[in-house]
Amino acid sequence: MIYFISDTHFNHNNIIKYCNRPFKSINEINQTIINNWNKTVKADDEIYHLGDLVLGKKEEMYNAVSNLNGKKYLIRGNHDKLSISIYEELGFNVLKNAPIKLENDKLLLSHTPVPDKHIPKGFINIHGHIHNKDLYECIEKYEPNQYSIQLINI
Numbered sequence: 491m492i493y494f495i496s497d498t499h500f501n502h503n504n505i506i507k508y509c510n511r512p513f514k515s516i517n518e519i520n521q522t523i524i525n526n527w528n529k530t531v532k533a534d535d536e537i538y539h540l541g542d543l544v545l546g547k548k549e550e551m552y553n554a555v556s557n558l559n560g561k562k563y564l565i566r567g568n569h570d571k572l573s574i575s576i577y578e579e580l581g582f583n584v585l586k587n588a589p590i591k592l593e594n595d596k597l598l599l600s601h602t603p604v605p606d607k608h609i610p611k612g613f614i615n616i617h618g619h620i621h622n623k624d625l626y627e628c629i630e631k632y633e634p635n636q637y638s639i640q641l642i643n644i
Contacts, residue, residue: 492592493531493560496540496601496618498523499569500554520554531560539582540618541567541601548576555580567601567619589613 499505500523503516513519531537537560544551564570564582574584589598589610596613598604603617 491532491535493535493537494540494599494616495527495537497542497567498539498544499542500544501546501550502544502569524554524558528557528559531558533559535560536563537561538563538565538585538599540565540599540616542569542618543567543577543582544580545569551576551580555582565599565601 500520501516505511506513506516506519511519513522527537537558539562541564543564544554546554558581562582564577564584565586565588566577566584570577577584585599589596591597596610598609598613598615600615600617602619604615609615
């Protein structure tokens with residue numbers, strides 16, 4: 491099975507107030523996401539995380555994401571500023587924003603939404619980032635040269 495997720499923001503204390511998440515603590519958010527992820531995703535499933543994975547010190551990051559099920563891929567978001575090797579140590583294969591072929595559909599995976607004029611013909615953009623913002627507010631901030639398109643067939 492293949493899954494997509496974005497903006498987990500593990501260990502990001504301010505995400506509770508910024509996005510009105512219905513939790514009392516970051517530990518409660520982390521544990522809820524981990525439990526739900528592992529109930530859904532099996533060890534041999536593929537999961538594409540579309541950015542803003544985890545914040546904090548390396549040990550805190552490892553504690554939050556090291557036990558997540560699945561073969562994990564990460565497309566880095568605006569909060570994923572560490573080196574690729576650190577995310578790899580956390581168990582993620584880091585991809586550039588990439589169109590991927592999924593069964594009969596072509597998908598352009600990205601953290602931020604891509605404006606229609608920048609989406610290759612025949613592709614559908616699956617993205618994260620907007621939280622509780624308006625889609626068009628996020629598209630206005632789009633910078634096309636941040637994307638290096640890479641084709642991955644799965």
